[in-house]
Amino acid sequence: MSSSEQKTGKTDHGQMPIDFSFVLASSVHDMKNSLGMLLHTLSAMMENSPPKDAEQARFFSTLEYEAARINGELVQLLSLYRMDENTMVVVIDEHHPIDIIEEQIARNDTLLKSRGIEIQIDCDSDLIWYFDNELIGGVLNNLVVNCARYCRKQLLVSATEENGFLCISVADDGQGYPDNMLLGPLPQTAVSFSSGNTRLGLLFTRKVLELHNTRKGQGYMTIANNGPLGGGVLKLYLP
Amino acid sequence: MADLGYYKMHALIVDDFENFRGTLYKMLMDLGIGNADSAATGEEALRFCKARNYDLILCDNNLGKGKSGQQVLEELRSTNNPCSDSLFILVSAESSKGIIMAAYDYEPDAYLAKPITPKALDQRLSRMIEQRVELKAALAAQKAGDDQLAIEICKELIAKGSRHANTCQKLLGQLYLKRNEIAAAEAVYRTVLDNRELEWAQLGMVKTKLAQSDFLGAQQWLENILQANPLCMKAYDLQAELFKLQNDSEGLQNVLQKATDISPLSILRQQALGDVAQQNNDLITAANALKRAVKLGENSCFDKAEVHSLFAQTTIDLFSIDKELAKPLLREAIACINNLEDNFGKTNLRRVESLLLESQLQVCAGDQRRAQDALTSAQASLGSTKDEAALPVQIEMVRTLRLLGKTDEAQRHLNDLLHQYANNEEQLQNLDVLLDEPRSEKNKLMVAEINKKGIAFYNAKDFTAAADAFKTALQKLPNHIGLRLNYVQAMIDKLKTHFETGISEKIQQTFTKTSAIISQQHPQFQRYRQLNDVYNTVVRTYEKDKRG
Numbered sequence: 070m071s072s073s074e075q076k077t078g079k080t081d082h083g084q085m086p087i088d089f090s091f092v093l094a095s096s097v098h099d100m101k102n103s104l105g106m107l108l109h110t111l112s113a114m115m116e117n118s119p120p121k122d123a124e125q126a127r128f129f130s131t132l133e134y135e136a137a138r139i140n141g142e143l144v145q146l147l148s149l150y151r152m153d154e155n156t157m158v159v160v161i162d163e164h165h166p167i168d169i170i171e172e173q174i175a176r177n178d179t180l181l182k183s184r185g186i187e188i189q190i191d192c193d194s195d196l197i198w199y200f201d202n203e204l205i206g207g208v209l210n211n212l213v214v215n216c217a218r219y220c221r222k223q224l225l226v227s228a229t230e231e232n233g234f235l236c237i238s239v240a241d242d243g244q245g246y247p248d249n250m251l252l253g254p255l256p257q258t259a260v261s262f263s264s265g266n267t268r269l270g271l272l273f274t275r276k277v278l279e280l281h282n283t284r285k286g287q288g289y290m291t292i293a294n295n296g297p298l299g300g301g302v303l304k305l306y307l308p
Numbered sequence: 309m310a311d312l313g314y315y316k317m318h319a320l321i322v323d324d325f326e327n328f329r330g331t332l333y334k335m336l337m338d339l340g341i342g343n344a345d346s347a348a349t350g351e352e353a354l355r356f357c358k359a360r361n362y363d364l365i366l367c368d369n370n371l372g373k374g375k376s377g378q379q380v381l382e383e384l385r386s387t388n389n390p391c392s393d394s395l396f397i398l399v400s401a402e403s404s405k406g407i408i409m410a411a412y413d414y415e416p417d418a419y420l421a422k423p424i425t426p427k428a429l430d431q432r433l434s435r436m437i438e439q440r441v442e443l444k445a446a447l448a449a450q451k452a453g454d455d456q457l458a459i460e461i462c463k464e465l466i467a468k469g470s471r472h473a474n475t476c477q478k479l480l481g482q483l484y485l486k487r488n489e490i491a492a493a494e495a496v497y498r499t500v501l502d503n504r505e506l507e508w509a510q511l512g513m514v515k516t517k518l519a520q521s522d523f524l525g526a527q528q529w530l531e532n533i534l535q536a537n538p539l540c541m542k543a544y545d546l547q548a549e550l551f552k553l554q555n556d557s558e559g560l561q562n563v564l565q566k567a568t569d570i571s572p573l574s575i576l577r578q579q580a581l582g583d584v585a586q587q588n589n590d591l592i593t594a595a596n597a598l599k600r601a602v603k604l605g606e607n608s609c610f611d612k613a614e615v616h617s618l619f620a621q622t623t624i625d626l627f628s629i630d631k632e633l634a635k636p637l638l639r640e641a642i643a644c645i646n647n648l649e650d651n652f653g654k655t656n657l658r659r660v661e662s663l664l665l666e667s668q669l670q671v672c673a674g675d676q677r678r679a680q681d682a683l684t685s686a687q688a689s690l691g692s693t694k695d696e697a698a699l700p701v702q703i704e705m706v707r708t709l710r711l712l713g714k715t716d717e718a719q720r721h722l723n724d725l726l727h728q729y730a731n732n733e734e735q736l737q738n739l740d741v742l743l744d745e746p747r748s749e750k751n752k753l754m755v756a757e758i759n760k761k762g763i764a765f766y767n768a769k770d771f772t773a774a775a776d777a778f779k780t781a782l783q784k785l786p787n788h789i790g791l792r793l794n795y796v797q798a799m800i801d802k803l804k805t806h807f808e809t810g811i812s813e814k815i816q817q818t819f820t821k822t823s824a825i826i827s828q829q830h831p832q833f834q835r836y837r838q839l840n841d842v843y844n845t846v847v848r849t850y851e852k853d854k855r856g
Binding site for chain 1: 325327328331334401419422423425426427428430431432435471474504505506507508537538539540570
């Protein structure tokens with residue numbers, strides 16, 4: 070390429086490296102739209118021809134659950150891409166934690182009901198805190214979906230203030246987290262998230278918590294076993 | 309549920325998929341909503357909203373062809389209609405962030421992500437309605453124009469520790485700003501900021517600083533906000549306002565450029581960028597921004613005929629300085645000007661204006677026959693009117709005649725106009741755009757002042773400041789040869805101190821334009837030739853040095 074060509078801004082497109090993350094992101098975006106149609110058609114189908122027996126109901130619920138899970142992962146992927154490109158808008162404002170907790174539980178109503186899971190919420194309805202409700206809502210949604218998969222029949226979501234941080238904790242009555250997850254600095258562990266998930270949810274959670282920082286400090290998370298319901302307990306701390 | 313009055317509510321569902329409308333309808337009925345109508349497009353929804361008040365509008369953002377949900381919201385909130393303060397939920401398959409970025413001033417009451425479940429809808433609705441009920445008295449007072457009462461109610465709610473104290477504080481700040489009680493507004497924002505650095509309160513502080521003309525203070529707050537969140541579009545909008553108040557049109561263009569780079573979908577920002585770039589004589593930026601504004605206007609209530617005309621005019625002006633840059637825009641400019649009457653209503657003057665702009669664009673496109681046809685139709689439609697309202701169109705007529713090479717006819721037409729408005733200072737100011745030497749007192753004074761200022765800079769060897777001074781006057785008097793040559797001279801000296809391709813191109817463009825308007829009999833023709841020679845020498849020397 071001659072220097073005069075460079076000056077006029079003409080570049081040889083054949084030699085441009087492929088921005089693979091961009092290609093991925095556009096295609097994820099497209100997949101998400103298709104999946105939205107799929108989810109929507111699925112619910113219309115269930116409406117038109119309701120399940121005839123318990124087995125069919127289980128099939129429907131599996132279809133719905135798996136599609137919702139893919140949808141959730143694609144949303145996270147896109148968010149992570151935006152964070153990486155620095156095009157992620159974070160809007161911290163005052164919110165009621167009870168609102169986002171109820172919102173995520175309402176979103177997953179069908180899933181929770183079909184698995185017969187009983188949910189308890191322990192949160193002062195007047196408690197206010199500062200966070201990006203859409204991002205924290207996304208994190209909480211993952212947690213609820215994951216716990217719904219691994220708990221036996223009870224889930225406890227609570228929110229309290231602890232030493233100047235908001236602590237949102239999600240506890241279940243399942244087997245708890247495997248030992249290798251409990252050891253070492255949590256976000257870096259190469260182990261699967263809530264045994265069986267990819268690390269995507271974990272990465273997303275970590276990034277979202279990092280985006281919540283003030284002079285007091287940064288958001289973080291902890292996991293432990295032998296929680297209030299006997300199983301694992303995951304806690305999100307927000308400054 | 310019933311105590312929130314669901315049964316009394318009338319809702320409107322807007323979605324382009326029929327079975328989705330059905331699903332939502334059923335959900336609303338199951339929740340006990342009294343009544344619900346459905347619309348398949350944004351246009352249909354707006355017709356419904358003009359006919360009656362809806363308590364609640366559930367609108368998908370992506371409605372296929374036609375208006376988007378955001379555009380429906382903008383139109384409802386910015387125009388007079390029975391639904392201007394209905395609860396509006398924007399439904400979207402995306403996260404709401406992308407929509408927020410494109411939005412200018414209007415936000416929905418809530419975003420709801422697809423897929424929607426009955427439980428999630430119920431939860432969101434009850435939350436919104438509970439808040440509406442709590443703030444009802446304050447909002448009613450505000451709507452009735454009794455801001456003082458609204459302020460009192462907000463204060464009471466905050467004092468009694470309302471669950472929605474945060475929303476009350478936002479409203480309170482806005483009310484104080486509107487009543488120009490700046491100190492009170494500042495106190496509200498400071499109270500919030502003492503507790504936490506929230507963006508809306510920081511933006512509020514900027515507004516109080518702007519209201520007090522404390523430009524430095526406003527700038528500092530804006531820098532803080534943008535450092536924490538470089539994607540805060542509201543901060544860019546306020547920064548634009550700050551530059552406007554300071555008459556800093558270069559700064560204004562820069563910030564609008566940044567904002568439209570980040571979020572190209574806001575029509576109002578594209579329009580503003582086109583306007584200011586045109587004033588700054590940055591025609592390529594202006595033409596492209598206006599092209600995007602015209603495109604975004606297709607379904608927007610913010611579309612304006614002036615933006616379409618300005619796009620065509622800017623394209624024509626751009627062609628006169630650089631044919632290659634203008635060529636790719638010609639087709640769209642012609643299409644946009646041909647649709648002017650269809651889009652904005654038929655009037656005789658609009659018809660003449662569109663024909664004259666089309667004629668000039670056809671000259672640029674190399675189609676003399678079409679150009680002549682359009683001109684003939686325009687002349688027939690305009691007739692020999694003496695109406696003052698026709699002056700802008702008559703100015704366009706002179707430009708068209710000149711571009712078509714009908715110099716004598718153009719001059720006769722211009723002379724008639726000068727004669728007609730000889731004692732009309734205001735209209736003379738408008739006619740000055742066609743003249744070498746201004747006739748209006750105001751512009752005569754401006755030329756004298758700018759020349760004095762520019763020459764002082766030039767003598768002090770501040771060539772950039774000198775060129776900028778001449779340039780600002782040139783936008784108002786594009787045919788003023790003296791100013792144009794002063795501008796070129798300052799630019800050449802700037803080029804001599806430091807060779808830059810950008811500057812060299814600008815000089816080249818100015819020569820192209822000058823050669824089109826200067827005649828050999830012009831008293832400054834000699835000077836024009838000399839400057840041209842100097843410029844060529846500078847360029848040759850630079851290229852020789854580069855090689856050697």
